[in-house]
Amino acid sequence: MFVPESRLETEPARESMSSHASPMDEGAAGVEVLVTSPAPGDVTATDSAHQFIHLGRRKALLYHRRRIGDALILAVGEGLALLAALGLAYHLDLWLTGAASWPVWAWGFPVLWWGIAAFSRLLPGWGLGAAEELRRMTLGLVTLFVGTAALLFLAKQAETGRMLLAMGGPLALVMLPATRAFIKYILVRLNKWGVPVVIYGCNGTVKELCAALRNERAIGYNPVGIFHGSPELWGEKIWGIPVLGGLNQNTDEVPVALLIGEGLNKKLLEKLLDGPLSLYRRVIFIPSLPDSLPILGVRSCGLAGRPAFEINRELTDPVAQVIKRLFDLVFVVGTLPLWAPLIAIIALLIWLSDRKAPFFMHQRIGYKGRPIRVIKFRTMVPNAQEVLETYLEQHPEARKEWEENFKLKNDPRVTRIGKWLRKFSLDELPQLWNVLRGELSLVGPRPIVEEEARKYGDKFDLYLRVKPGVTGIWQVSGRNDTSYEYRVMLDSFYVRNWSIWLDLVILIRTIRVVLQGHGAY
Incomplete structure (x- = not known):
């Protein structure tokens, strides 16, 4: 549940959000809330139809202008x-x-x-x-x-x-x-991108959608208000976005509405679509669907007079898999003159620091459960296991962190040069050799050890369907600053929605994350 930030001064039928506009909204001042279902006798049928046409045209002009x-x-x-x-x-x-x-x-x-x-x-x-x-x-x-x-x-x-x-x-x-x-x-x-939208819904999915839109502003849908089915939330804020009123209300200043179908029955949906939502230039319906349904590569279609979704399973396409493998090989071989000298220089620096081997091999779970030996730069002291056991005995709070994530934010085993390599993810660079051998892909879930498999639960089968990757969606979505449950969710999303285009986006974002050094330790 969210924590209310403030209360709004409201009136039964109309309220202004000019002083409570979302910081994401540009030009939200003056947005008004209207009751779109007037009581019988308030207006004539002709007046009601004229109001609907006028508001619809106003929304259309605003939409096209933006x-x-x-x-x-x-x-x-x-x-x-x-x-x-x-x-x-x-x-x-x-x-x-x-x-x-x-x-x-x-x-x-x-x-x-x-x-x-x-x-x-x-x-x-x-x-x-x-x-x-x-x-x-x-x-x-x-x-x-x-x-x-x-x-x-x-x-x-x-x-x-x-x-x-x-x-x-x-x-x-x-x-x-x-x-x-x-x-x-x-x-x-500059708060100039996108179009203001309002959200219609009646459960916790409203909060999730608000958070997603606030974090992904490049999508272009900027929420400036919410119409919620729970009266106790009217006048509150969700992620800084004011709850303006109930589902039977409307606003004359926002051209796009997002309708969350979860928790709404068929009769209520029809009433909303033919009532307040009929005034919006564009309505985006978000149905209640299982998490296992892919998001990318899904196309809407009509089947026997009913809306349907066509799911394109890229993972089952052998041609797509060949393209992914060829892309890995072309990229790694093509960039060989760049990363090979860098690996040699880093290996020399590690060896000069303590005269110990600069590389180490670690067994991980690979494609279809096959064990693979992943090569990395050594970033820890030679007696790392002894140092870890001693540290965990002396710091019980660190043991909890280790058991949850198999990582420590302040790891005493990491060397000085190792901290620098980890900050910019350069310790993973030798894994390009694993890519050449076909054990890893450039993009995929990060390879895990046997102890981590239980944390995937029933999602472990999804992990086994693809090759682990040198980078992945977890690396570009917060990495170690997120929970392990979030990591499993991201890996599951990647497997269900895989495409070569998603791989390209992850690779591009990896460059930014590596240069910034966020979430790596």
Whole structure:
């Protein structure tokens, strides 16, 4: 349960949230709460219909204004990034061949990209997760460059701008997603990204959704109010978001509503959708579904006149698994000139510190339960086990931490150089050898020891379905600063929702986490 932060001054039918607006909301001042089910005799049927039409149009205009604003900023930024990628490719071609050319059609690339992005619903792309957004951008850019090359070939002008396309394509695949991420980051910091939303619900899922939206502001749905089915919560706040009233109420200043279906029967859902929710420009329905249902790769469809979900099981696709393995090999072999010298330097520094072996092997549980020996840099003193036993005997509070997480935040066994290696996760670098051997993947659940298997409970079977990884979703979601139960939940989510796009997002976020050094010890 949440702890109420403050009480709001309320009236039976209307209340202003201008002084209690969520810090996430931009332009929330003046948002009013309306009762959308007037008592009989209060207004005529014509007046009621006119009010509904007026409010609906007002919400639609607000929605389109915010949508067009965010879309224009992204379009301009990505258009400039695309021209920059082509310009860089032009200068590389000029440097390599000395005879580069800039075709006139290159100036039209931003316009073509805007069309593809709009068709792919990337402008502005509110509600898209990072993996889905990356997938759509990648496929869109591949379509743009390959399609242009095909048209030039058919027009018998294949030589025109050939190098520009060959080098500009890979550059665009890096620069456009980076530009979009940077623009969204700036807009989020300025409270200018996304659209205000209200949440309708009647149980604890409301709190979970509020927390998720507050922590993932790049999604673009900024909660400014809640309509809750529990009267005792009216006037309170959940995660700083005011509970404005009951489910039969509405607001005329917010164009999008999120409806949580859990705890609501079919009759009440129909009443809400035909009543207060009918005024919103967009309603996002969040049904009550089991945790085992994947979130990514699920498509809604109609079946025999009923809504249905199509689940795409990527893990069962042998082609996808081959692609994952090829990606591991290409990445590790391609970056060999970068990490091999670094491993040699770190190994030398460890050996010089105490003249002991710089590497150590540790047995872990691998794919399908097979035992694997994972290689790491040694970050502890040679007599680590003795030091641990002595320390746990002298510090009972540390024993509890060890038994819960098999880690200690202030571990007495860790050497000076070991602390530095762990802070930036460089102690894991030798595991790229395990990736080459096929024992690990670049991305996956972190390999665990036998003692940790019991902590997974009935989720241990999910762990066995994929290769453990050098990095994973746990590493980029707080790592050691989170509980072990949260780690199991994240690993289960990864297995159920695996895709090559999710792997790419995790790898990109790993770079940021490693540079920041958060949650590693």
